[in-house]
Amino acid sequence: MALTGLLVGLIFGFALQRGRFCVTTAFRDMWQTKRSSYFTAFIAIIAIQAVGVAVLDATGVVHLTHKALPWLAVAVGSLIFGVAMVLAAGCATGTWYRAGEGLVGSWIALVLYGASAAAMKYGPLAPLNDGLRSVTAPATTIPATFHISPWIVVAVLVIVAGYLVYRELTRPRRTVATLPPTRTGLAHLLFEKPWHPLATALIISAVAIVAYPLSFASGRQAGLGITTPSANLANWFATGDSTRIDWGVWLVLGILFGSSIAALASGEFRVRVPDAGTAIRSAIGGIGLGIGASLAGGCTIGNSMVETAQLAWQGWLAFGFTFLGVGLAVRYLQPRAARSVPHTLTSAPAAPEPARVPVSA
Amino acid sequence: MATHILETGGNVCPFPLIEAREAISQIPVGDDLVINFDCTQATTAIPAWAAEAGHDVTDFRKVGKASWSITVRKSA
Numbered sequence: 001m002a003l004t005g006l007l008v009g010l011i012f013g014f015a016l017q018r019g020r021f022c023v024t025t026a027f028r029d030m031w032q033t034k035r036s037s038y039f040t041a042f043i044a045i046i047a048i049q050a051v052g053v054a055v056l057d058a059t060g061v062v063h064l065t066h067k068a069l070p071w072l073a074v075a076v077g078s079l080i081f082g083v084a085m086v087l088a089a090g091c092a093t094g095t096w097y098r099a100g101e102g103l104v105g106s107w108i109a110l111v112l113y114g115a116s117a118a119a120m121k122y123g124p125l126a127p128l129n130d131g132l133r134s135v136t137a138p139a140t141t142i143p144a145t146f147h148i149s150p151w152i153v154v155a156v157l158v159i160v161a162g163y164l165v166y167r168e169l170t171r172p173r174r175t176v177a178t179l180p181p182t183r184t185g186l187a188h189l190l191f192e193k194p195w196h197p198l199a200t201a202l203i204i205s206a207v208a209i210v211a212y213p214l215s216f217a218s219g220r221q222a223g224l225g226i227t228t229p230s231a232n233l234a235n236w237f238a239t240g241d242s243t244r245i246d247w248g249v250w251l252v253l254g255i256l257f258g259s260s261i262a263a264l265a266s267g268e269f270r271v272r273v274p275d276a277g278t279a280i281r282s283a284i285g286g287i288g289l290g291i292g293a294s295l296a297g298g299c300t301i302g303n304s305m306v307e308t309a310q311l312a313w314q315g316w317l318a319f320g321f322t323f324l325g326v327g328l329a330v331r332y333l334q335p336r337a338a339r340s341v342p343h344t345l346t347s348a349p350a351a352p353e354p355a356r357v358p359v360s361a
Numbered sequence: 362m363a364t365h366i367l368e369t370g371g372n373v374c375p376f377p378l379i380e381a382r383e384a385i386s387q388i389p390v391g392d393d394l395v396i397n398f399d400c401t402q403a404t405t406a407i408p409a410w411a412a413e414a415g416h417d418v419t420d421f422r423k424v425g426k427a428s429w430s431i432t433v434r435k436s437a
Contacts, residue, residue, distance in 0.1 A: 020402045028375060035409065089373040101401060101427070105373060177408040177418035177431070194405055263427075268401055270427035275371060334375075341376045345384050347365045 001218040005247035008214060009254015012207045012224075016097045016255065017262035018190065019200025023300040024085045024094055027326040040164045041201035042305065045208065047161030048201075049309035050154045052209035053223070057150075062212045062221075066140035069313050070297065073132040077295025078303065078318040080288050082325015085300070086334060088113075088285025089278075092226045092299040095289065096252055100259030105274035109286030116290025117227050118234035129294055142311045153311050165198060191266035208306065211251075218247040223310070225302040226252055227293040277340045296321075363388075366395045370428070374402040378410055385416070385435055393419060395432045407431055 015021065026038035056062045085091040088109040090098050095113060098106035120129040143150040183192050211224045229248030236244040263269035274282060293299040296318050298307060304322055307315025367384045369377040377398040385394050396407060411418050411433050420432035 017401075020405050022374075022402055025374065025402055025406070032375065033410070035413075103373065174412040176412045177421045179404070179421055179423055179429075263401075267423070268427045270399070272371060272399060272427070274373070278371075278373065334379075338376060338379050341372050341380070343372060343376075343380045344368045345365060345387070346368075347363055347388070 005250030010258035013255035013258025041197035048205035078321035081292030084288025086329035097259035105282040112286030114234040117231035120294035
């Protein structure tokens with residue numbers, strides 16, 4: 001049953017790569033370029049998934065429980081995670097899928113992310129993690145706090161997302177240059193055509209919803225999640241404890257393979273070695289991702305995209321602090337990094353005008 | 362009208378776009394800026410920026426595995 005995780009991960013990784021769906025880009029664009037297409041797509045995924053979760057919960061297919069909110073660890077961890085995802089040039093999921101495109105910087109970030117998450121959950125840093133996470137507030141979900149039906153909160157979410165999607169679709173559209181097609185039909189659609197962020201959002205929403213019954217059926221009572229599975233994989237590597245290999249571990253491996261398949265099939269896989277500065281940022285970012293997500297109890301997927309759809313305070317608190325962390329990194333760390341990134345600008349003189357030869361009649 | 366070539370190979374997003382914006386501010390109006398890049402996300406980010414900023418894209422192609430080249434003509 002755990003193998004369904006691999007299948008879900010393959011589709012997820014494929015869609016992330018082809019859709020160029022990167023949560024770091026979605027959040028960073030809001031601070032930097034004010035381009036909101038991917039952020040709107042991200043909110044749409046939360047809203048669609050919230051409807052799905054509410055239906056699954058109401059029909060008794062799944063039953064989700066929430067513990068008291070470890071607010072301090074969620075806030076601090078999410079802030080660290082937000083900064084780290086800018087440094088690593090990808091959130092946890094982004095790092096998994098970029099690793100599948102052959103980016104060596106993401107390989108560095110991925111290994112250190114898995115190792116630091118394992119250290120926080122199972123290793124020498126567990127006392128720190130447990131200590132900070134023991135500071136809790138008696139709050140679980142938004143409907144529980146306000147004693148209202150979850151459907152009211154879901155409706156508000158759907159209205160907000162619907163408005164943002166409407167604004168995105170009716171925005172005056174400038175013609176954006178696209179690559180000349182070299183394939184036709186399904187191959188063009190799957191391996192070449194740029195996917196609309198909202199189309200990618202629909203696929204990811206479906207992935208996020210089917211994840212619940214499939215994961216529950218395997219005995220893992222959660223939706224999409226990245227960090228605990230990554231820590232479990234690292235744990236298994238070190239100990240050989242095969243009980244660590246659950247649905248979630250297959251899911252993250254599926255993301256890696258799904259992205260690799262998409263990149264290979266579209267001619268976008270290439271081993272790319274970073275310069276020293278990028279390698280250092282990837283390493284620090286990877287450690288920050290593991291520590292931050294462990295403290296916060298989730299990453300941009302587990303918290304900002306999944307716990308939010310479950311209407312849990314943890315998800316929304318994490319979303320806010322991750323978004324803030326991204327803003328801080330864009331403002332204070334990125335300009336420094338931009339100066340150190342190697343690039344060259346060379347100018348060629350204009351070609352001489354061809355001599356005009358007067359033609360006599 | 363001259364052509365300027367910006368090499369950003371090996372740089373991950375958002376740096377190819379940041380460098381492109383920096384480079385285009387240094388060249389005269391009407392000149393072409395060729396941006397060579399290998400970050401996948403830039404295949405959407407750079408054309409979107411060019412459209413937004415009003416620069417014409419005179420050429421956009423994939424030059425190899427995970428390698429792209431886009432030519433942007435600076436507008437006033």
